[in-house]
Amino acid sequence: MHPVAQSVAHSVAMALPEGTMLFEAAGAFEVFGSDHSDLAAPWYSFTACGPAGSRVGDWLRADTTHGLEAVADARTVIVPAWRDVEQEPPQELLDALRTAHAAGARIASLCTGAFVLAAAGLLDGRRATTHWAHTARLAERYPRVRVDAEVLFTDEGSVLTSAGKAAGMDLCLHIVRTDHGATVANALARHLVTPPHRDGGQAQFIPAPVTHGRDHPLADLLPWVLARIDQPLTVEDMARQAGMSSRNLVRHFHAVTGTAPLRWLLSQRVREAQELLESGDDTVERIAARTGMGTSATLRRHFTRVTGLPPEAYRRTFGGR
Known part of the structure; x- marks a missing residue:
């Protein structure tokens, strides 16, 4: 310098x-x-x-x-x-x-x-x-x-x-x-x-990705997944719900969202955790359960990797919006 x-x-x-x-x-x-x-x-x-x-x-x-x-x-x-x-x-x-x-x-x-x-x-x-x-x-x-x-x-x-x-x-x-x-x-x-x-x-600060309207093969699946974000879901679960093979599901996910099914699901869990941290006072443990992360340690690891902030620091910055 x-x-x-x-x-x-x-x-x-x-x-x-x-x-x-x-x-x-x-x-x-x-x-x-x-x-x-x-x-x-x-x-x-x-x-x-x-x-x-x-x-x-x-x-x-x-x-x-x-x-x-x-x-x-x-x-x-x-x-x-x-x-x-x-x-x-x-x-x-x-x-x-x-x-x-x-x-x-x-x-x-x-x-x-x-x-x-x-x-x-x-x-x-x-x-x-x-x-x-x-x-x-x-x-x-x-x-x-x-x-x-x-x-x-x-x-x-x-x-x-x-x-x-x-x-x-x-x-x-x-x-x-x-x-x-x-x-x-x-x-x-x-x-x-x-x-x-x-x-x-x-x-x-990046808003959640927006998919391409309803004119795609995952139009019914994505809302179904988001409604069950607190539940453990696998690629097989999503493929079964969509009525296609796991390989086809992965291919369609990359075409529609630009990423793999479980990576997309994880990003949605983190986005949901962001909203809960901003608008409520649930504990990190409770938010981990509500977003399907399971444990507070898992939530902290993924949340910090994606946003660059641990959940507690994120709440201090954005809480009460």
Whole structure:
């Protein structure tokens, strides 16, 4: 990484091409562009780079004094969310990012800004993430990127990426923590009224998968399974109910849900446990029984693996919604 020198401010450039999303850009500006020298001096020197009058968030016009070429001179470059993941980023921006990276700069993307880094070739062979709604597209479009759909952010040393929206703040605080230490990052988080470090990954925010209406071979089976989620069910039980062989059941499950029957069932048990933790006060043992997990130890193991949080921590975060 790039530890900040005590006598020279670490230069941060934020790229603001046409089509930049507002939320992530504003968060990064608050962290790196505002004066927090009361926490650490010198703080970062911040530059917004982009064509004059570029639209940010579809309505705000950015009054920048530096073009995108100035990105190449920064020690850290922030690439906020890119509005249209199917649109190729400006070549000027891609060239500037490649130049900055080759010169040793740290490049960080927020949300769908990962598509810009991928287009520049900076994510090839690296672990990366983006908003959960776009991780599959990122993996499909850039197969050389090792996409991790579950984490809030990734740190590959000189290249960092974050998941959607608020996860951009998690990454910005991580950068401050890396440069200035945990005490400064924690103090800044208190100033921003945000957690200095959030447990878990973005899996905890992903809604339950939606199947393809009722026009598929499992249309009657899936509701039958969900109505018996507290009961021990096997692939054979589900195949018998669906009137097909176990092999055909597995094939249809992969076609409809993208996963195997028992893996799908486990995900539904975890989703049900999430709802019970959010809305009620049942013990973990009781929730394990109601979701077919059997024991609290089994629930804790699977719940933590899927959401990144143990049940008790999840209830503290989301309980009472």
